[in-house]
Amino acid sequence: xxxVLKEEVRSRIIASAKKELLKKGxxxxxxxxxxxxxxxxxxxxYRYFDSKEELVNTIIxxxxxxxxxxxxxKTNEGISLNxxxxxxxxSGKIIAYMLKDIGDELVExxxxxxxxxxxxxxxxxxxxxxxxxxxxxxxxxxSKMYGDSLLNAKxxxxxxxxxxxxxxSGIQACFLYKDLNKKELxxxxxxxxxxxxxxxxxKIELGEE
Amino acid sequence: xxxVLKEEVRSRIIASAKKELLKKGxxxxxxxxxxxxxxxxxxxxYRYFDSKEELVNTIIxxxxxxxxxxxxxKTNEGISLNxxxxxxxxSGKIIAYMLKDIGDELVExxxxxxxxxxxxxxxxxxxxxxxxxxxxxxxxxxSKMYGDSLLNAKxxxxxxxxxxxxxxSGIQACFLYKDLNKKELxxxxxxxxxxxxxxxxxKIELGEE
Amino acid sequence: xxxVLKEEVRSRIIASAKKELLKKGxxxxxxxxxxxxxxxxxxxxYRYFDSKEELVNTIIxxxxxxxxxxxxxKTNEGISLNxxxxxxxxSGKIIAYMLKDIGDELVExxxxxxxxxxxxxxxxxxxxxxxxxxxxxxxxxxSKMYGDSLLNAKxxxxxxxxxxxxxxSGIQACFLYKDLNKKELxxxxxxxxxxxxxxxxxKIELGEE
Amino acid sequence: xxxVLKEEVRSRIIASAKKELLKKGxxxxxxxxxxxxxxxxxxxxYRYFDSKEELVNTIIxxxxxxxxxxxxxKTNEGISLNxxxxxxxxSGKIIAYMLKDIGDELVExxxxxxxxxxxxxxxxxxxxxxxxxxxxxxxxxxSKMYGDSLLNAKxxxxxxxxxxxxxxSGIQACFLYKDLNKKELxxxxxxxxxxxxxxxxxKIELGEE
DNA sequence: CATGAATGAGTTTTCATTCAT
DNA sequence: AATGAATGAAAACTCATTCAT
Numbered sequence: 001x002x003x004v005l006k007e008e009v010r011s012r013i014i015a016s017a018k019k020e021l022l023k024k025g026x027x028x029x030x031x032x033x034x035x036x037x038x039x040x041x042x043x044x045x046y047r048y049f050d051s052k053e054e055l056v057n058t059i060i061x062x063x064x065x066x067x068x069x070x071x072x073x074k075t076n077e078g079i080s081l082n083x084x085x086x087x088x089x090x091s092g093k094i095i096a097y098m099l100k101d102i103g104d105e106l107v108e109x110x111x112x113x114x115x116x117x118x119x120x121x122x123x124x125x126x127x128x129x130x131x132x133x134x135x136x137x138x139x140x141x142x143s144k145m146y147g148d149s150l151l152n153a154k155x156x157x158x159x160x161x162x163x164x165x166x167x168x169s170g171i172q173a174c175f176l177y178k179d180l181n182k183k184e185l186x187x188x189x190x191x192x193x194x195x196x197x198x199x200x201x202x203k204i205e206l207g208e209e
Numbered sequence: 210x211x212x213v214l215k216e217e218v219r220s221r222i223i224a225s226a227k228k229e230l231l232k233k234g235x236x237x238x239x240x241x242x243x244x245x246x247x248x249x250x251x252x253x254x255y256r257y258f259d260s261k262e263e264l265v266n267t268i269i270x271x272x273x274x275x276x277x278x279x280x281x282x283k284t285n286e287g288i289s290l291n292x293x294x295x296x297x298x299x300s301g302k303i304i305a306y307m308l309k310d311i312g313d314e315l316v317e318x319x320x321x322x323x324x325x326x327x328x329x330x331x332x333x334x335x336x337x338x339x340x341x342x343x344x345x346x347x348x349x350x351x352s353k354m355y356g357d358s359l360l361n362a363k364x365x366x367x368x369x370x371x372x373x374x375x376x377x378s379g380i381q382a383c384f385l386y387k388d389l390n391k392k393e394l395x396x397x398x399x400x401x402x403x404x405x406x407x408x409x410x411x412k413i414e415l416g417e418e
Numbered sequence: 419x420x421x422v423l424k425e426e427v428r429s430r431i432i433a434s435a436k437k438e439l440l441k442k443g444x445x446x447x448x449x450x451x452x453x454x455x456x457x458x459x460x461x462x463x464y465r466y467f468d469s470k471e472e473l474v475n476t477i478i479x480x481x482x483x484x485x486x487x488x489x490x491x492k493t494n495e496g497i498s499l500n501x502x503x504x505x506x507x508x509s510g511k512i513i514a515y516m517l518k519d520i521g522d523e524l525v526e527x528x529x530x531x532x533x534x535x536x537x538x539x540x541x542x543x544x545x546x547x548x549x550x551x552x553x554x555x556x557x558x559x560x561s562k563m564y565g566d567s568l569l570n571a572k573x574x575x576x577x578x579x580x581x582x583x584x585x586x587s588g589i590q591a592c593f594l595y596k597d598l599n600k601k602e603l604x605x606x607x608x609x610x611x612x613x614x615x616x617x618x619x620x621k622i623e624l625g626e627e
Numbered sequence: 628x629x630x631v632l633k634e635e636v637r638s639r640i641i642a643s644a645k646k647e648l649l650k651k652g653x654x655x656x657x658x659x660x661x662x663x664x665x666x667x668x669x670x671x672x673y674r675y676f677d678s679k680e681e682l683v684n685t686i687i688x689x690x691x692x693x694x695x696x697x698x699x700x701k702t703n704e705g706i707s708l709n710x711x712x713x714x715x716x717x718s719g720k721i722i723a724y725m726l727k728d729i730g731d732e733l734v735e736x737x738x739x740x741x742x743x744x745x746x747x748x749x750x751x752x753x754x755x756x757x758x759x760x761x762x763x764x765x766x767x768x769x770s771k772m773y774g775d776s777l778l779n780a781k782x783x784x785x786x787x788x789x790x791x792x793x794x795x796s797g798i799q800a801c802f803l804y805k806d807l808n809k810k811e812l813x814x815x816x817x818x819x820x821x822x823x824x825x826x827x828x829x830k831i832e833l834g835e836e
Numbered sequence: 837c838a839t840g841a842a843t844g845a846g847t848t849t850t851c852a853t854t855c856a857t
Numbered sequence: 858a859a860t861g862a863a864t865g866a867a868a869a870c871t872c873a874t875t876c877a878t
Contacts, residue, residue: 006862028236031848044863046849146400155393159400162382166401170375177367184364187415191355191368192375195413204404206396215837240873250839252876261873424841446654449869462842464870564818576807576815580800584819588793595785602782605833609773609786610793613831622822624814633858658852668860670855679852 010048012038017055018115025122026056060123063116066109074098074105095137096197103171103189110175111182121172134164141200167196219257221247226264227324234331235265269332272325275318283307304350305406312380312398319384320391330381336374343373350409376405428466430456435473436533443540444474478541481534484527492516492523513555514615521589521607528593529600539590552582559618585614637675639665644682645742652749653683687750690743693736701725722768723824730816737802738809748799754792761791768827794823 016037020029031052035045049055075098110117120126139160146159174180174188225246229238240261244254258264284307319326329335348369355368383389383397434455438447449470453463467473493516528535538544557578564577592598592606643664647656658679662672676682702725737744747753766787773786801807801815 009862030846032846041864042848043850043865047862050849052848145404152393152396154389155396155400158383158386158389158393158397162379162397162401165382166375166379169378170371173371173374174367180363180367184361184367187361187364188367188371191364191413191415192371194415195354195408198411198413199404199408202407204400204407206400206403239871241871251874252840253838255874256837427841448867450867459843460869461844461871465841468870470869563822570811570814572807573811573814573818576801576804576811577818580797580815580819583800584793584797587796588789591789591792592785595788598781598785602779602785605779605782606785606789609782609831609833610789612833613772613826616829616831617822617826620825622818622825624818624821636858657850659850669853670861671859673853674858 006048009038009040009044013040013045013048013055014059018059018119021056021059021119022115022122026124031055056119059116060120060126063109063113063120064126066112067106067120070105070109071102074101095141095200096194099193099197100190103193104186106171106175107182107186107189110185114178117175121175127168127172130168131161131164134167135161138163138200145200145202145204146206147203163196167193215257218247218249218253222249222254222257222264223268226268227328230265230268230328231324235261265328265332268325269329269335272318272322272329273335275321276315279314279318280311283310304346304409305403308402308406309399312402313395315380315384316391316395316398319394326384330384336377336381339377340370340373343376344370347372347409354409354411354413355415356412372405376402424466427456427458427462431458431463431466431473432477436477436537439474439477439537440533440540444542449473474537477534478538481527481531481538482544484530485524485538488523488527489520492519513559513618514612517611517615518608521611522604524589524593525600525604525607528603532596535593539593545586545590548586549579549582552585553579556581556618563618563620563622564624565621581614585611633675636665636667636671640667640672640675640682641686644686645746648683648686648746649742653679683746683750686743687747687753690736690740690747691753693739694733697732697736698729701728722764722827723821726820726824727817730820731813733798733802734809734813734816737812744802748802754795754799757795758788758791761794762788765790765827772827772829772831773833774830790823794820 013034017029017034019037020034023029029052031045032042034055035042038045049058106117139156142160142163143156170192171189174185174192177185177188180188222243226238226243228246229243232238238261240254241251243264244251247254258267315326344366348365351369351372352365379401380398383394383401386394386397389397431452435447435452437455438452441447447470449463450460452473453460456463467476524535557574560578560581561574588610589607592603592610595603595606598606640661644656644661646664647661650656656679658672659669661682662669665672676685733744762784766783769787769790770783797819798816801812801819804812804815807815
């Protein structure tokens, strides 16, 4: 049997891991299955990656950093994946432009490593953090959107958080489509985020009970 | 010793399973733990339910059927969870009322069996089906919302599907909050769905490339 | 195949574990091997004991507690396995009596569960703790035994600690003999400890360099 | 490129192995780590040593031989590590001088290769053999020390063996201290062995049952 | 009806050793 | 003489499911 070059095996592992991770997610993807998919013994897999975590980070890492770097820059260091507290001065409609820029950049990053982005999008820990900022970010708008109809703070919170998840899920959905070219994907993301940006400026009337 | 009625045991199992499923999710909920929680042996548990899957389906089932029955009724049999093809004649703004009604009904169903609804909301298979109809349902509106800017059918599809997921995720988020009373939950759902209903009537301008 | 009673299996496991532990020690004894020795699957073994640690504690536990209780009592709570700091007022030759009593009691405890004691004696963690107290306990005597010849505090420490280990090793050796009856074992332990008790009262002359 | 001499590599391996063995002990020292520490590949390491065992024996070997040679010499070929049977005519107090000499020599050997000695001291197989001779060597004295109180041959054996282990453990403890200089270590060993030599001349009274 | 003992395949990770190059 | 890729069996532990009683 021919001796295989290291790099070739490494990429076979990564390819197999991507498949598994997309299919099953972090928790349910198994090292055994990844090894099998890469035509390796498990022992050998561990020569290439010290742990499941390291393997996944290798796949996700770069992409995650790119996103973080960009968001930090756009928000003047106000938001980062690595801090749970964050501040943001959102003056007026600037947010609309911000969302558009972020959307465009996400698309760029996506095309540099599509499956990394897809896996990352499915990562619960990442989603949670994103949801947390977004939720805080839009609370202000949500309270304006519905005016006095939602006096209750609890309801306001739930609604902000739900919208945050809602927005993120939609973005994830876009990125999980495989057969869009860059132009099409950009259009989708822009339309999607643009719609929410539009929403944030509206007054929504709630019908009476 | 009093003979324990079958039905009583069954419901004890279901109660225990609900707890476990909510705490740990499908994959991590263990049959042993469920049995223990119901004060039963594993072996006996399997006399009531053939498999983990069946048990979960039983829990979700009733609630799912209620939802299905209601949606069918509201859409004149146009939409059902159990058929992948469906048709819908949506004339004008009727959909807005429909959404409001569906939202209210969901809240009612939720309060009949909150945990079943919560588990159901976390169930991927269910989400997928709901997403499918919703996606088809709103395709029509989405094409109108963005006008000619989105001529491409593929983009239209992706966007509809993403909005569908987006809407569903938001509803799920609302239902997964535990400390809302019926009035508050209804308000949330109504605000949330109302916002999307409002959206469907708007024209969104997308900025140039 | 006949259904085996729980208790019977439990004792088979314990028997097998004792064998393994004596042969290999805690770290190198494997659950797999223990299961095999008890004619069980590993999975089934875990039905009886939640972890390796629990299994070992089951075997050692009672014996360890007995020893601890007795030593505490004899030293007026001055020494316990569970605290790293301890104090002890040793007035004169009382220690000789104490050692004799402790020796006798150890033999009693040994015969209540010989292999438990043997495993416990091989347990590094236990040895370490015993060595620590003994070392502190005899520092005082050692400095008297050698008079001015050992001015150096470091040397004094090393020597005390080495004697502590020395004493413990000898006791362990006695207990690891399998074919002594109670009277014989008591004689051994008493002779052994008596010798050290005797030593602690002597002045040892060290020859010149 | 300069050809690396075999011997140079060999000693690098041995140096690295010493470090690993001291840090982790036989079982937990890993060949991969040893190779890494010697700046070698695993495969190549196996060209120099056929197995882990051989490597360890090589390290211990020289020191062990030195000890053996010296003891043989001192006992007129009466004792050797490599024969299980041995004879020894010990007339009177000569043993005291012998012990002192052996102690001094051990310290010399120790400083020729401290880590080899430390590893050797931790080696169970070696301890066993040393214990065996020492045990036989002191049987004669032990029977004199306790007079008629220990008529039983079995008890006599156990006690001799326990004292042998006891003595060895103490010596090991001394050698495992790392920060003693030669003079201090010699003092320790001499005090320690001197104490036992002193003991061997005493009559120990055992209290009545 | 019910018990709970048992199984077999699963999880991640480690490691001495072999062997094609 | 050297490399480092690969193997296979081991470790502790888990779990859905089956089955003798």
